[in-house]
Amino acid sequence: MKHIFSVLITMFLMAPLVSAQTAEQKLTSLIRDTDKANTDAVLNYKDGQVIYEYYAREYGPNTKHLSWSTAKTITAILIGIAEKEGLLSVDDKVKKYFPQFKNEARIIDELQMASGIHFKEAFGGFPSHLDLTNM
Known part of the structure; x- marks a missing residue:
């Protein structure tokens, strides 16, 4: 019984990490699949921290990007x-x-x-x- 309880607790504590990784993978896949949208970069912030970063083609975190309007x-x-x-x-x-x-x-x-x-x-x-x- 203790073993089952330990496994359940471990799974419960690891679930957010697995789901976050899955969400990140899904978002990256979605962006890559919609490359026709011509997305250069995607940054998601939460509570002042970058929680997701994606760059396409020649872009990177230090690339100047035109913001246009x-x-x-x-x-x-x-x-x-x-x-x-x-x-x-x-x-x-x-x-x-x-x-x-x-x-x-x-x-x-x-x-x-x-x-x-x-x-x-x-x-x-x-x-x-x-x-x-x-x-």
């Missing part, structure tokens, strides 16, 4: 929080915080992608080698 969304969220906390106003001129910018663009202009700053977009090659990542 994701950066706009995150920036807008952070500016909204800063304005709510009274740290800035969207009507403030950008040069108030970045004196090196001489134009009259306001934060709201930047959020609306209407700053008046011109940039020549040159695309081609691996994303970390694009002009956009070297700005």
